[in-house]
Amino acid sequence: MMPNALPDHLAALTEADWPRFSDAEITRRYTAIDRLMDEAGVRHLLVYGAQWNGAAIPWLTHWPTTSEAALTVTPWGTPNLFVQFHNHVPQAEAEATGCTVKWGGEDTIATVIEDFRSRGATANDRIGVIGPLGLGGAAKLQAAFADVVDLNRAFTRLRLVKSxxxxxxxxxxxxxxxxxxxxxxxxxxxxxxxxxxxxxxxxxxxxxxxxxxxxxxxxxxxxxxxxxxxxxxxxxxxxxxxxxxxxxxxxxxxxxxxxxxxxxxxxxxxxxxxxxxxxxxxxxxxxxxxxxxxxxxxxxxxxxxxxxxxxxxxxxxxxxxxxxxxxxxxxxxxxxxxxxxxxxxxxxxxxxxxxxxxxxxxxxxxxxxxxxxxxxxxxxxxxxxxxxxxxxxxx
The missing domain is CATH 3.90.230.10 (Creatinase/methionine aminopeptidase superfamily)
Incomplete structure (x- = not known):
């Protein structure tokens, strides 16, 4: 026996072109991320996902991480979301919120490094990472900055209790x-x-x-x-x-x-x-x-x-x-x-x-x-x- 119809307020979400959490909910999440970064002693954060894997990208931006996505969070300016491939950019621009969507370029992590540098990161900075970043990407970050800090466990703790x-x-x-x-x-x-x-x-x-x-x-x-x-x-x-x-x-x-x-x-x-x-x-x-x-x-x-x-x-x-x-x-x-x-x-x-x-x-x-x-x-x-x-x- 099929379940009854959804309540109206939930049905309305399923009928939206791009379902959204409230601004207050997204603010709550970024506040939690800021606190996590402070506790880890990092000023710059890479949130990474690839091949639909990496829950932090959609949690912060509503973008479901199709092929590859990298979100840069820094003390200065709006987060940037670098997306692969180029044909995924238009939909990411329509769906993603709270960030500026850009193509990831020829090498997404190289693009991320340049973005961090353009917003004040130096070779002495520690970079936090959330998401399934591979060894190659991590090695590039380690070569460019003083340290790379794995924040995945801390992020998982954030997700245990739901709003x-x-x-x-x-x-x-x-x-x-x-x-x-x-x-x-x-x-x-x-x-x-x-x-x-x-x-x-x-x-x-x-x-x-x-x-x-x-x-x-x-x-x-x-x-x-x-x-x-x-x-x-x-x-x-x-x-x-x-x-x-x-x-x-x-x-x-x-x-x-x-x-x-x-x-x-x-x-x-x-x-x-x-x-x-x-x-x-x-x-x-x-x-x-x-x-x-x-x-x-x-x-x-x-x-x-x-x-x-x-x-x-x-x-x-x-x-x-x-x-x-x-x-x-x-x-x-x-x-x-x-x-x-x-x-x-x-x-x-x-x-x-x-x-x-x-x-x-x-x-x-x-x-x-x-x-x-x-x-x-x-x-x-x-x-x-x-x-x-x-x-x-x-x-």
């Missing part, structure tokens, strides 16, 4: 994701392939102004399973009666996406193994949700997941991660499949997290996945998705 406007944009992404999941539920049938299911997702959000975050699918016979986690690249396997199909779907609105995970059986009830797997996944999901609220230490979330190992199962995917502007901390695995050292941090109101138990057999042949993106509040959590939880049978 009210950001949460509204995330709700639109969640709505797109719910539309896609509803489309899968309504159309999943024997004979389709995982590629077809990806197409169903895109037909659910592209006409409504959405963008593709991810659509990962896994399908396998419940009687002889060989897939434990949704695939990042879809197979061309034809779905058949008796299959389990599980998925992770993120539809996005200008980079702000929801994330929802569900499992389906096709023209058959779950086998006992799959019923046990999904019952365990739902139990751990609910156990984690019971401890979600501002002030919860991350270690309490791992402790809440012990039902997985108690049931004789394990996990493949991460159990929970922060969300909104990237794959953010805290990234948490299960006791039997850790994601590294448990982060020494507590949850804060305004964080968004994806709770996504992917419960699998120990031998890795079978698995299910469920969960979704949740908003942390002072007293608990809030769902931003509307698609119903549970193990769904189609047909």
């Amino acid at each position: 009210a406007e950001e949460i509204s944009w995330m709700r639109i992404g969640a709505w797109y994701s719910d539309r896609a999941m509803a489309g899968v539920a309504e159309n999943l049938a024997p004979g389709l392939t995982e590629r077809d299911l990806c197409d169903i997702c895109e037909r659910a959000w592209v006409p409504a102004g959405g963008e593709t975050g991810i659509h990962f699918f896994g399908s396998t016979p419940m009687a002889e399973p060989d897939c434990r986690v949704p695939r990042q690249i879809p197979s061309n396997r034809k779905i058949a009666a008796g299959d389990v199909v599980f998925c992770e779907i993120s539809g996005a609105f200008r980079g702000y996406s929801g994330q929802i995970l569900r499992s389906f059986t096709v023209e058959a009830d779950p086998t006992q193994l799959y019923r046990d797997l999904h019952d365990t996944a739902m139990a751990v999901y609910q156990s984690i949700c019971e401890v979600l609220k501002a002030g919860t230490p991350v270690g309490d979330i791992v402790a809440a997941s012990r039902v997985i190992e108690d049931g004789g199962f394990t996990t493949c995917d991460d159990l929970m991660h922060g969300y909104g502007g990237g794959y953010l901390p805290p990234v948490i695995g299960s006791a039997s499949r850790p994601a590294g050292k448990i982060p020494d941090m507590t949850l804060e109101a305004g964080m968004l997290v994806v709770v996504q138990p992917n419960v699998t057999t120990v031998d890795g042949t079978a698995g299910v996945q469920t969960g979704e993106c949740l908003l942390i509040t002072e007293t608990g959590y809030e769902r931003i998705h509307l698609f119903e939880p549970g193990f769904h049978r189609v047909g």
Whole structure:
């Protein structure tokens, strides 16, 4: 069942040619960046992105970083946004705000260095960098200035707690994701392939102004399973009666996406193994949700997941991660499949997290996945998705 229409104030954003955050919101962001630069002892900052990667560029300018983009922030003058390729400049001029858009020239980083110098940077200055700048670009900056300071971790900390406007944009992404999941539920049938299911997702959000975050699918016979986690690249396997199909779907609105995970059986009830797997996944999901609220230490979330190992199962995917502007901390695995050292941090109101138990057999042949993106509040959590939880049978 498709979700209801968006509220009018959110629908209006999706209908705009170039959706915008308020001036007050952008000012808030630049104020946070100025504070970050002061704490790091840098006067000049390069914000970099390439091939749609680099969340700081759109966060500050609304430009989604198509091929390559470099934003120079200095104490003097408006930030400059250097864009590649030349044919991307006209749209960047239309979309980007709070900056002067220019072509990046033959060598974007060389252009950036000249821009810094023209605005007062000297060989004795330290240059801050946010974004996925490669070794070649970093080497050029290091040759031109006294030091290059990696500010990515500091920027990530800025993104953990979302503003009210950001949460509204995330709700639109969640709505797109719910539309896609509803489309899968309504159309999943024997004979389709995982590629077809990806197409169903895109037909659910592209006409409504959405963008593709991810659509990962896994399908396998419940009687002889060989897939434990949704695939990042879809197979061309034809779905058949008796299959389990599980998925992770993120539809996005200008980079702000929801994330929802569900499992389906096709023209058959779950086998006992799959019923046990999904019952365990739902139990751990609910156990984690019971401890979600501002002030919860991350270690309490791992402790809440012990039902997985108690049931004789394990996990493949991460159990929970922060969300909104990237794959953010805290990234948490299960006791039997850790994601590294448990982060020494507590949850804060305004964080968004994806709770996504992917419960699998120990031998890795079978698995299910469920969960979704949740908003942390002072007293608990809030769902931003509307698609119903549970193990769904189609047909």
